[in-house]
Amino acid sequence: MSLGDALSIAMSGLRANQASMSVVSSNVANAETPGYIRKTVDQVAINTGSTGTSVNVAGINRQLDEYIQAQLRLETSGASYASLKSDFLQQLQGIYGNPASSGTLEDTFNALTSAVQALSTSPDSQSARIGVINAAQAFAGQLNSMSNAIQGLRGAAETGIADTVNTANNLMRQIAEINNQLRTNPLGGTSTDSATASLLDQRDRYITQLSQMMDIRVTFNGMNQATVFTGSGVQLVGNEAATLTFNAQGTVTPSTLWDPQQNVFTLGSLRVGYANGGSIDITSQVKSGEIAAYLEVRDKLMVEAQNQLDELAASTSKALADKTTAGTVITPAPAPQAGFNLDASNLKNGNVMRVTVTDVLTGTQRHISIVRVDDVSVLPLPNSTTNDPNDTVVGIDFSTPGTVIAQLNAALNPYNVIFTGSATSINVLNNAGFSTISAASVTTTQTALTGNGVELPLFTDNGAAYTGSISASGWQITGLAQRLTVNSSLVSDPSRLVVYNTSPTTPSGDSTRVDYLSQQLNKSVFYYSPKTGVGSTNAPYKGSLLSYMQQFTSQQGAQAQTAKQVADGQTVVLNTLQKKFDAASGVNMDEEMAHLLALQNAYSANARVMSTINEMYSVLMQAI
Known part of the structure; x- marks a missing residue:
């Protein structure tokens, strides 16, 4: 050498x-x-x-340990989703409050039942009457404020999506920019100089930050350029960045809901747009990250919470104001044509006629609920309309009275039931050899304070009667908790809490109506929609107003606790992976x-x- x-x-x-x-x-x-x-x-x-x-x-x-990095991004997305979801559920739990504390929904309901019981012992007491009005207003006000707070959380989620989308777009543009810079890497392939290595670090940071917002999948080519896809496979970044768009709709109300049908939704929809003008709706495809949590809060968790309050408001109103009248027995000759006459003159949109039919050949008994509908566009109605899994529900358009009987016969022909009469006086008859009418009744909503029995429209839908009406613009129950008010006529004249008849006038010390109100508040039983998250479609929850309230309040508490445990678990997993990643690549x-x-x-x-x-x-x- x-x-x-x-x-x-x-x-x-x-x-x-x-x-x-x-x-x-x-x-x-x-x-x-x-x-x-x-x-x-x-x-x-x-x-x-x-x-x-x-x-x-x-x-x-x-x-770089690429395997741990991929796992770290997956868990980053999951942890962001779990943490944000838990935060919202903790806020919802704050709205519902601790069942044992004062000022909760259960507390105001119990105060109402106590006020009614107090009036029952002293029907002629003016202060006791005012006490019932005040307690009813407090209950309605509690439902109003809770509903407003829930919609506020939905609005915060809508705003959160819009803000997160803007951040995601900035990240995607920077990832694409670095991809293009890597094309000029003088060393090519996986070898890098110092400047290129710094670019790769920066790009990885951007990709990890993007994984906080949504579930993503990343692939690399021979030039170390990254292609980023959504978890469902929609491309977000290559040499060019796609653009996420979200058309936030402003004010969020109980009736503003997202639906995959583009002509139906009334809330913002998440789309991926490309330079060639094409776009893809991915609202229902995002499964993790902050965006997925915001969407679940806006479209499921808080909608379910609103449904819980709406069902309580509707059931309480119906318990006090609805009057069920058994049909009048018809015994004409010949006897096989016997049946019942139903007075439908006071039947309102959303009110129900119930018929029990027994099949003569098989002995099978069927319960049929006939719902008055004034808007044909909503027909046919789903069986879930009455929440009773044993019901067969039939909606009949009453906007054209002359066709009501024909509609009834056409709709119930498969059950061998015969109808005659008119839209206001309906006969439901046996069909000889095929069916027998076992029972029939009409349930109508009372709107007057006197003259129609002890039933009382204590609560109203912002001044209008709550009948459970159904129309193309929506179901009346939607958002009822936000609109529930005490009947202004009762506020003006509390004596009507006791006086239910004026000819002759009910004595001021009569407790008949008050006893009825107390019984209905404490003992009336309803089926509740599975949309509340309580019960299921095949086995909906059935119970009293108080038991239902305790059920969904307890469920919300458990849901919030579970979400927190999941979030804490995700944080542990993320921190463990981060330590492994730091040990390998830090x-x-x-x-x-x-x-x-x-x-x-x-x-x-x-x-x-x-x-x-x-x-x-x-x-x-x-x-x-």
Whole structure:
């Protein structure tokens, strides 16, 4: 080996040591920088002259564990989803309150029942009457405020989606920009220089931040360029970034709901748009991350909470105001045509006639609920309309009275039921040899304070009667809790809490009506819609007003607690993965210091070789 070869080898060693020390210095300086990946120098051996071997710096390596990184992004998305969902459910739990504390919905309901019971013992007491009115107003006000707060949370979710979409678009644009910069990487492939390695760190940070917002999947090509897809496979980023759009709809109310049918939804929809003008709706496809949590809060969790309150408001109103009248028995000759006459003169949109039919041949008994509908566009009605799983529901359009009997016969022909009469006086008759009418009744909503029995319209739908009406513009029950008010006529004249007849006038000390109200509040039983999250379609919850209230309040508490436990669990998993990732790809100061010491020794050795060669050259020059 010549002295020139030796000098060349030592010089290459010094250059490699200098590059390695620079990388170590960068690692130490960025040890606390989020997303920084530890770097090492990629050194390759090369031949020098005929016998020597030197070293060359081929690039900078990122010590990245791609598998752990992919898992970390998956758990980052899951943790963001779980944490945000838990935050909203904790806020909802704050709205419902602790059942044992004062000022809760259960507390105001119990105060109402207590006030009614107090009036029952002193019907002629003016203060007791006013006490019932005040308690009813407090109950309605509690439902109003809780409903407003729930819609406020839905509105916050809608705003949150819009803000998150803007952030996601900025991240996607920056990822695409770095992808394009990587096309000019002079080393190509997976080898990088220092500047390119920094770009890759930056891009990985952006991708991880994007994973907080939605579930994503990432692939890489031979130029280290990343292509980002949604979890469902819709491309978000390549050499160009797609654009997420979200058309926030402003004020959120109980009747503003999202629906996959584009001509139905009344809330913002999430879409991916491309430069060629195409777009894809991904609202129902996002399964994790902050956006998924916001969508679930807006479209499911808070809608379910609103349904719970609406069902309570509707059931309480109906318990006090609805009057069920059994049909009048018809016994004409011949006897097989016997049946019942139903007085439908006071039947209102949403009110129900119930018929029990027994099949003569099989003995099978069927319960049929006939719902008055004044808007034919909503027909046919689903069986879930009455919440009773045993009901067969038939909607009949009463907007054209002359066709009501024909509609009834056509709709119920499969059950061998015969109808005659008119829209206001309906006869439901046996069908000889096929069916027997076992029972029939009409349930109507009372709107007058006197003259129609002890039933009392204590609560109204913002001044109008609550009848459960159904129309193309929506079902009356939707948002009822937000609109529930105490009947203004009762507020003006509390004596009507006791006086239910004016000819003759009910004595001021008569407790008949008050006893009825107390019984209905405490003992009336209803089926509740599975849309409340209580019960199921095949087995809906059935119970009193108080038991139903306790059921959904308890359920909300359990849901909030479960969500918190899931969020805490996700945080533990995320932190564990982060530690593994840091151990594999982060900077360890002890290792870097040990590496730096080894580099210093190597640098000294190369410098010593160069010094020795210099001395040898000096001796040779002196010998000449």
